[in-house]
Amino acid sequence: MTTTDPSLADPITRPADHFSATQAAMARAYELASAYLAGLPERPVSRRPGPAEMTGSLDEPLPERGCDPAEAVSDWFARAEPGIVASGGPRFFGFVNGGSTPAALAGDWLASAIDQNAGMWLSSPAAAQTELTVLRWLKELFGLPAAWVGALTSGATMANLIGLAAARQWAGARLGFDAAQDGLGGLPPIPVISSTEIHASARKTLGTLGFGRSSVREVPAPGGSVDLDALAAVLAAVDGPVVVVANAGEVNTGAFDHLDAVADLCAAHPGGAWLHVDGAFGLFAAASPRLAHLTWGIERADSVAADGHKWLNVPYDCGFAFVRDADALRAAFAAGGAYLTPGADAGWDPLTHVPEMSRRFRGLAAWCALRAYGRDGYRALVERCVENAAAFAAWVDAAPGLELMAPAPLIIVCFRYAPAHLRDDPAATDAFNREAVAALQADGRAFVTGTVWNGRAAIRTAFDNWATGPTDVAILQEAVREIGERLAAAAG
Numbered sequence: 059m060t061t062t063d064p065s066l067a068d069p070i071t072r073p074a075d076h077f078s079a080t081q082a083a084m085a086r087a088y089e090l091a092s093a094y095l096a097g098l099p100e101r102p103v104s105r106r107p108g109p110a111e112m113t114g115s116l117d118e119p120l121p122e123r124g125c126d127p128a129e130a131v132s133d134w135f136a137r138a139e140p141g142i143v144a145s146g147g148p149r150f151f152g153f154v155n156g157g158s159t160p161a162a163l164a165g166d167w168l169a170s171a172i173d174q175n176a177g178m179w180l181s182s183p184a185a186a187q188t189e190l191t192v193l194r195w196l197k198e199l200f201g202l203p204a205a206w207v208g209a210l211t212s213g214a215t216m217a218n219l220i221g222l223a224a225a226r227q228w229a230g231a232r233l234g235f236d237a238a239q240d241g242l243g244g245l246p247p248i249p250v251i252s253s254t255e256i257h258a259s260a261r262k263t264l265g266t267l268g269f270g271r272s273s274v275r276e277v278p279a280p281g282g283s284v285d286l287d288a289l290a291a292v293l294a295a296v297d298g299p300v301v302v303v304a305n306a307g308e309v310n311t312g313a314f315d316h317l318d319a320v321a322d323l324c325a326a327h328p329g330g331a332w333l334h335v336d337g338a339f340g341l342f343a344a345a346s347p348r349l350a351h352l353t354w355g356i357e358r359a360d361s362v363a364a365d366g367h368k369w370l371n372v373p374y375d376c377g378f379a380f381v382r383d384a385d386a387l388r389a390a391f392a393a394g395g396a397y398l399t400p401g402a403d404a405g406w407d408p409l410t411h412v413p414e415m416s417r418r419f420r421g422l423a424a425w426c427a428l429r430a431y432g433r434d435g436y437r438a439l440v441e442r443c444v445e446n447a448a449a450f451a452a453w454v455d456a457a458p459g460l461e462l463m464a465p466a467p468l469i470i471v472c473f474r475y476a477p478a479h480l481r482d483d484p485a486a487t488d489a490f491n492r493e494a495v496a497a498l499q500a501d502g503r504a505f506v507t508g509t510v511w512n513g514r515a516a517i518r519t520a521f522d523n524w525a526t527g528p529t530d531v532a533i534l535q536e537a538v539r540e541i542g543e544r545l546a547a548a549a550g
């Protein structure tokens with residue numbers, strides 16, 4: 059690493075240099091980012107240096123002396139570049155990632171530059187009102203009741219936490235205690251019911267909130283969608299208030315629980331039932347008149363969680379939570395302190411609706427994206443992604459040696475290799491699929507992730523990147539076909 063005038067690095071003694079240093083560092087970041095984005099569509103999606111390689115390039119003692127800020131930015135990029143995964147690009151079909159639209163990316167950069175604390179109205183009226191407007195626009199996009207309150211979060215995990223914290227508050231009030239104030243110690247457990255396909259993040263937040271990860275009474279979900287008769291039976295066996303967690307978009311298949319019917323069962327429960335819907339990506343079906351039927355009934359829920367960094371295609375990190383009962387939400391996250399007095403004409407304070415106090419101004423990226431693309435743009439984006447998924451699912455279904463593991467109603471296609479020579483050997487077929495996932499990931503043309511569905515090793519692909527087009531889907535198909543043939547040839 060070369061070092062320019064080291065005194066430039068001292069932010070205390072050379073304050074006059076700061077603005078030019080800021081401009082130079084931002085220009086360098088812009089150059090690096092532009093070159094990266096220009097190459098993103100072609101960049102191999104597998105970038106998997108091992109820990110030794112990454113440690114070798116980045117792990118070192120704290121520098122005693124600094125360097126020019128622009129140089130620090132370039133230095134990081136050069137060292138870390140092998141470990142940068144093209145997960146924002148159009149051929150990354152793993153997990154459920156999404157990319158960043160131009161408007162969202164630019165908004166996110168601006169948010170860093172203006173460095174607002176989006177915790178309170180007083181700390182940034184611009185950030186607080188932008189977030190409120192984004193929440194309003196999202197409710198309008200998804201047809202959720204305007205009166206619901208909400209907040210932007212770091213993702214669907216925190217959005218699940220917010221919805222379930224409000225649920226805990228509501229259940230506690232019914233049982234005569236204030237969960238946020240007094241804790242849960244010594245109190246009877248609050249029953250939680252969900253399908254066997256409850257997402258790991260919801261289970262994690264149940265642990266954080268004191269319900270306990272093992273509190274979930276699991277109802278079978280053949281095909282990914284909760285069995286309604288079985289749900290009714292489990293509900294009937296519970297006295298008192300209960301929390302029901304439903305899926306709008308199960309992570310392996312994209313399947314939806316029948317939300318209207320689940321809401322009917324909740325409404326009929328004598329002890330009261332709080333319906334929380336995890337719609338991390340599935341909520342976006344509501345943005346398309348062609349797909350909105352999948353989410354029918356969601357407006358009858360008590361809380362809904364979703365992600366921004368998935369299908370809204372804004373940069374990490376962003377999610378959002380909506381809650382019907384504003385009092386329950388505020389009771390869960392109320393925060394006071396002499397130095398936090400809002401001020402006479404203050405507006406909304408986000409920090410009374412979320413676990414954090416100080417927060418990133420996530421609303422700006424989302425505002426720019428929703429302003430730039432509007433309802434029509436998001437409808438088109440959602441429908442294009444669903445068409446990509448449907449095209450791939452149809453190809454899998456017709457391809458010899460491949461098996462579609464479940465219907466693909468939205469953007470997840472779950473499939474597996476079913477090689478003829480392993481027809482009578484389920485364990486070897488599982489091993490073949492695991493090997494194929496590793497080979498596809500190493501290949502670099504299209505990134506997929508493995509899973510287990512109905513007890514069998516399978517492969518998942520998610521189509522929620524705004525930039526993915528038919529050519530990318532064709533490249534995925536080609537990679538899947540070729541790698542299957544290669545592994546089969548090697549085996550036999």
Ligand SMILES: Cc1ncc(COP(=O)(O)O)c(C=O)c1O
Nearest residue numbers: 154213214215257259309338365
């Ligand atoms: C259905 C579902 N819920 C919750 C999450 C967690 O979202 P995040 O990783 O953004 O916190 C995911 C992530 O894939 C998901 O698919």
